[in-house]
Amino acid sequence: MRIPCPTCGPRDLREFTYIGDALRSAPALEADADTWAAYVYTRRNPRGEHLEYWQHSHGCRQFLRVRRDTATHVIHAAACVGPHATEDEA
């Protein structure tokens, strides 16, 4: 598997660290226990397209949002997130 890093180009899987599902976002601190439990523990876990975070930890160290198919490992899009965000095709 190769991930097309927006800053470094297509690089081997082993340069990257998997972070996880990119559709989850932390609830407000005062949110109730159910909301927090859902955020911490539950996952949609789709078979097919999955929006997920990776870090190019052995490269530019940017955090990426990647749209990947969990059944075929085809990567449809990758974009940097955070202060160095790139055009988001994902």
Next chain:
Amino acid sequence: MGRYSIFAVAAGALGGNRGWRPAWRKAVPKPSYEVVIVGGGGHGLATAHYLAREHGITDVAVVEKGWIGSGNVGRNTTIVRSNYMLDRTVPFYEASLKLWEGLSHDLNFNVMFSSRGVINLAHTPAQMDIFTRRANSMMLNGIAAEMLDVAGLRRRVPLLDVSPAARFPVVGAIHQARGGTARHDAVAWGYARAADSRGVDIIENCEVTGFLREGDRITGVRTTRGDIRARKTAVAVAGSTSQVMALAGIDDLPIESHVLQAFVSEGMKPALDVVVTFGAGHLYISQSDKGGLVFGGDIDGYNSYAQRGNLPIVEDVASAALAMFPAFSRVRLLRTWGGLMDMTMDGQPIITTGPLPGLYLNCGWCYEGFKATPASGFTFAWTIAKDEPHPLNAPFRLDRFRQGRVLDEKGRGPYPGHH
């Protein structure tokens, strides 16, 4: 169906071995059953067997998308052990090991269970302390455990590199002599044959495409071979749990599906008569009766339904194997494969009634699925028959995550987000 015995083998041989019959019928689905079990893997088939044997419920169908044994029960490294630590998890895995010890006789099918022993290596004094604590905890739960020092390890596992020059020098190990391995396919076939002989229908090539419901209640399954009504519907589909449960409208399970690879080398003369696990990296290795080294390590680490892995883990696992056993450096890899692991967020399974009326769920096996097969079937059958958990699976509730009662058991393998 005839019992297997030495006399049956002799009679078969005298008859030119033309009289053997398939071990289970090719069942055609009936319109309705008392219990339908979705998933013809080890756990689903074991559940059917114990439903019939322990609870007298024989009006049971096991529906399987592919052929039985095509999933994780045929994709593991066949290790069986109960060297866990917590009071809430140890009794379950120990009950499983006890069922393993009598399984071949129970099923009248040789599952080739071999109590060859399981050794977990320690590489630091701190790790030895933790293993000693675990051994003490095991003994308090009535399970024999033994600590080995380097000299003991050298005697027990001669090919293991225990020299101070090793990449990760070994300082000792915890040894569970009753642990071992079993023939994984035989487990699926043995349970299938035993369940079938009590009247359970095993329906292969039958994919569940939806659930039948009356209001909130699940009243059966919709399949590629027609609708099947059931008073109770049980789901035991491992890595496909999220997909199957989404058909019932449940899309918030604490599960990620990951790929875990396993490896077999070419066959060799007997070289390793015990299961050894490597605590510095992550590796477990044994030698099958056929002579191949069977080993595995970490999950690939990202969500996957691919049933095949990537090369970095192949290299990682191979390098860990050679750090332990330099003598295996010329052994050629014969096969690799991947299984879909239903990884829960605490590394322990879910065996429960619900989450909808009429539905029963068995999932989240992470690295623990194969060794747990008998106890999983036993307790899941109890849960289905009595509509309440057996004391052994009472901690494996679905709502333990929301309640903060997660099972922080360090005797298990990895879980998602761990790497």
